[in-house]
Amino acid sequence: MKHPSRAMTIAGSSAGGSAGIQADLKTFQELDVYGMSIITAIVGRHPKTDKNVHAISLEAIEAQFSTAIKQVGVDGIKTGMLFSKEVIELVASLIESAPINHLVVDPVMIGKMNSKLLKDDAIEALKKYLIPLATIITPNIPEASVLLDHRSISTVDEMKKAAIDLQQLGSKNILIKGGRLEGPAVDVLFDGTHLTTFEAPRIDTVNTSGAGCSYSAAIAAQLTKEKNVDEAVLEAKQYITTAIEYSFSYTDVVGPTNHAAKRNYGNAHDIIVKNEKI
Ligand SMILES: Nc1ncnc2c1ncn2[C@@H]1O[C@H](COP(=O)(O)OP(=O)(O)O)[C@@H](O)[C@H]1O
Ligand SMILES: Cc1ncc(COP(=O)(O)O)c(C=O)c1O
Numbered sequence: 001m002k003h004p005s006r007a008m009t010i011a012g013s014s015a016g017g018s019a020g021i022q023a024d025l026k027t028f029q030e031l032d033v034y035g036m037s038i039i040t041a042i043v044g045r046h047p048k049t050d051k052n053v054h055a056i057s058l059e060a061i062e063a064q065f066s067t068a069i070k071q072v073g074v075d076g077i078k079t080g081m082l083f084s085k086e087v088i089e090l091v092a093s094l095i096e097s098a099p100i101n102h103l104v105v106d107p108v109m110i111g112k113m114n115s116k117l118l119k120d121d122a123i124e125a126l127k128k129y130l131i132p133l134a135t136i137i138t139p140n141i142p143e144a145s146v147l148l149d150h151r152s153i154s155t156v157d158e159m160k161k162a163a164i165d166l167q168q169l170g171s172k173n174i175l176i177k178g179g180r181l182e183g184p185a186v187d188v189l190f191d192g193t194h195l196t197t198f199e200a201p202r203i204d205t206v207n208t209s210g211a212g213c214s215y216s217a218a219i220a221a222q223l224t225k226e227k228n229v230d231e232a233v234l235e236a237k238q239y240i241t242t243a244i245e246y247s248f249s250y251t252d253v254v255g256p257t258n259h260a261a262k263r264n265y266g267n268a269h270d271i272i273v274k275n276e277k278i
Pocket of ligand 2: 011012013014019020021043080081108110111112113115117208209210211212213214
């Protein structure tokens with residue numbers, strides 16, 4: 001038997017199972033890669049306070065990472081919620097010490113239920129230490145805007161311009177996710193020479209908690225299988241579009257995407273891919 005490739009998520013725990021570490025591990029499993037997790041923080045809602053993030057010590061983060069590397073090894077990593085500049089600096093140095101070919105950085109800042117997942121003073125550390133190590137970064141529109149000093153981004157053309165400008169931060173590839181715009185769900189990839197758009201129909205649902213987490217985890221999973229970046233993004237876009245098509249909610253809270261949907265029902269929609277040279 002050939003061993004599956006090995007993917008690691010370094011991210012926060014999201015108790016409801018829709019986002020964060022939980023979404024990443026479900027995605028890895030669905031895509032047939034061996035999943036590992038390094039928990040950086042625990043997000044839990046406290047109805048009577050706004051203290052909904054419980055930090056994990058740097059020592060515990062380092063201990064998880066070295067255990068996973070020694071017990072298993074790693075082919076590709078994705079980072080999600082990192083919360084503080086201290087965690088970002090540590091995670092960047094751990095990643096630099098590991099023999100990996102693929103790093104997906106999802107610059108998670110604010111959750112869909114408005115949890116603050118990154119401190120304001122951590123943004124510079126993200127730019128300085130982690131993004132330059134990335135194979136690809138996957139900001140949504142508000143995150144891309146913050147990384148570009150609060151530039152307004154409200155059209156696909158502005159997403160294209162933003163993707164080109166974000167490459168100056170040092171990541172090889174930039175993928176801006178258009179989930180927050182109206183109209184078709186268009187994501188823009190810039191690889192340094194080409195702009196590629198990946199377009200899916202907009203699905204009429206609010207249940208997209210963890211969509212960005214699952215999408216970046218799916219890209220990481222495909223990269224560990226030695227797919228190139230274009231193939232990895234296309235397959236991940238098919239995966240997340242199908243997971244959103246079959247999303248649901250158990251309560252009146254924004255619900256999860258359906259991680260098993262592609263396995264159970266096959267791809268829900270064709271993705272339109274367009275490519276232009278810059
Ligand atoms: N209603 C929707 N219909 C189809 N695709 C969507 C929808 N909402 C988000 N997406 C897609 O889901 C992926 C995650 O995007 P987004 O929700 O913007 O990320 P995040 O969770 O980081 O905010 C992207 O490919 C985006 O285009
Ligand atoms: C730990 C963690 N990471 C990431 C996210 C981001 O989720 P989303 O992709 O829905 O923005 C959340 C949302 O609450 C979270 O709790």
